[in-house]
Amino acid sequence: MSVTHTVVRQEAALEPCGSPDHEDCGIRLVLGRLGEQWTVMALAELSAGPRRYRQLERALVGVSQRMMTLTLRRLERDGHVRRLVEPTVPPSVTYELTELGRSFADQVASLVTWSRLRKAEIETARTSFDDR
Structure with missing residues (x-):
């Protein structure tokens, strides 16, 4: 096992979120x-x-229009998106x-990149699992 591998494992260690003494992170x-x-799709589009x-x-x-509106409202509520209204008619x-x-x-871009790189592996694993 390499030093890099050990460091990654240490950084990846997570505390259980369900324990009573765990701080709400x-x-x-x-x-x-x-x-x-x-x-994710809205974030990607707005990143441009x-x-x-x-x-x-x-x-x-x-x-759908409803889901688009809900998604944007939720992102706005969480402080991720700013909504600007121009007073036109x-x-x-x-x-x-x-x-x-x-x-x-x-952060989401990292997940998307990882997904692209690992998509074939995930599909292979699913096929293997389903064939058993």
């Missing part, structure tokens, strides 16, 4: 948001810069990532 807040299907509502809706193929609404949202998107 906020992971449930993050996982709750990250676990929503459209969150501010987008109007309709631009986002077109970019997120398959999202009809009002023009633009969404952009906040500093917090950009840092969240950076």
Whole structure:
């Protein structure tokens, strides 16, 4: 086992979140948001810069208007997205990532990269499991 491997293992050690003396680290807040299907896609789209509502809706193929609105509201509530309303007729609404949202998107980008790199392995493992 290499020194690097040992260091990674030490850093990866997690305390159990369910123990009574465990400090609330906020992971449930993050996982709750990250676990929503459209969150990652919205973050990815907004990482490229501010987008109007309709631009986002077109970019997120398959999202309903209701889910789009809920996703953006939740991201705004958590401080990841800023909603800007321009006083035009009809009002023009633009969404952009906040500093917090950009840092969240950076973390999500690592997960997306890992997913791309490991997709074939996961599919192989699933096929092997299902064949047993």
